[in-house]
Amino acid sequence: PAAGPTAFSSSPGxxxxxxxxxxxTPTLFLSGADGPLNAALVSQKGITLIVNATLSHACPAxxxxxxxxxxxxxxxxxxxxxxxxxxxxxxHGNRAGGTLVHCAAxxxxxxxxxxxxxxxxxxxxxxxxxxxxxxxxxYVRLNAGFWDQLLQYERxxxxxxxxxxxxxxxxxPSLKPPAGLWVQTGQFDAQDSxxxxxxxxxxxxxxxxx
Numbered sequence: 309p310a311a312g313p314t315a316f317s318s319s320p321g322x323x324x325x326x327x328x329x330x331x332x333t334p335t336l337f338l339s340g341a342d343g344p345l346n347a348a349l350v351s352q353k354g355i356t357l358i359v360n361a362t363l364s365h366a367c368p369a370x371x372x373x374x375x376x377x378x379x380x381x382x383x384x385x386x387x388x389x390x391x392x393x394x395x396x397x398x399x400h401g402n403r404a405g406g407t408l409v410h411c412a413a414x415x416x417x418x419x420x421x422x423x424x425x426x427x428x429x430x431x432x433x434x435x436x437x438x439x440x441x442x443x444x445x446x447y448v449r450l451n452a453g454f455w456d457q458l459l460q461y462e463r464x465x466x467x468x469x470x471x472x473x474x475x476x477x478x479x480x481p482s483l484k485p486p487a488g489l490w491v492q493t494g495q496f497d498a499q500d501s502x503x504x505x506x507x508x509x510x511x512x513x514x515x516x517x518x
Contacts, residue, residue, distance in 0.1 A: 329353075330414070330445040335406045336399060338422050338445055340414035341365045356405030359395055361388075361417040382416050384453025392424035392461050400429045415447060420454040424461055433470040434462040 329339040329349060337343070337353060344350065344358050350370060358375045360367050367375030376398055380386045399407050411417035419441050426437040442448050450458075459469050 329408070332422055332426075332441060332444055335403060336422065336425075337406065337408045338414055338418055338441070339408060339410045340418075341410060341412050343408055343410045343414070344368050350408065353408075354406040355408045357398065357402040357407040359398070359407065359409040359418070359421065361391075361409065361411040361421060365412065378417070378421065380417060382411065382451060384451045384456075386453060387457075388417060388420055388454055389424075389457030389461060391421065392457070393428070395421045396425040396428045399425045414445065415449045416451050416454060419445065419448040420450050420458060423458060427458075427462060427465055433466065434458055435470040438471075 329337050329343045329346070331337055335354070337355070341362060344355075344360070345368060347368075347370065349355075350358075350368075350373065355370075356373055358367060358373060359378060360375055361378040361380060363379050363381055367377065376395065378388070378391045378395060380388045380391065395409070399409070409418045409422050422441055423434065423437040426432050426440060427434060430437075432440065438448075459471070462469055
């Protein structure tokens with residue numbers, strides 16, 4: 309049976325700031341662009357597959373480590389969903405080793421790919437997948453386009469959605485981002501446990517599904 313979204317927590321020394329490496333399952337890790345550059349951590353965690361969801365960051369060359377490129381920008385119009393199945397299958401096929409999925413900051417592209425994997429191969433809903441990832445990496449901030457594509461993916465897998473995105477013209481309070489955390493998009497403010505409300509502000513997407 310699939311593990312629940314709270315089944316795994318980050319290891320001491322792995323969980324930390326936005327550029328840290330977060331442990332999602334015993335063999336699946338999520339990070340920003342700094343993660344794969346830490347050769348000692350890659351070796352220590354038994355990483356044999358790196359999923360690089362950036363346009364410009366190079367894949368480091370490590371013996372016995374394969375790199376899969378997902379050349380997608382962190383924009384709502386980017387077609388990240390085109391890669392959900394391919395990446396999920398590669399992660400699932402690498403269960404004997406460790407997998408590190410990263411983008412620039414580990415906030416939008418890479419968490420979305422990990423959530424798609426959790427839905428497809430761990431049997432969880434989008435709501436559960438988001439909670440699972442956020443418990444290990446609280447500063448996850450997906451852009452609105454990626455939420456849309458994840459909702460479509462969830463409906464394809466399960467025939468229904470477990471969260472909904474409210475109309476973009478709904479009034480939302482301006483929210484401050486976490487200290488030292490700045491990205492280029494807007495903000496999600498959840499008014500209740502079932503809603504994801506996109507709030508376009510100068511700050512960030514704050515995603516909460518508590």
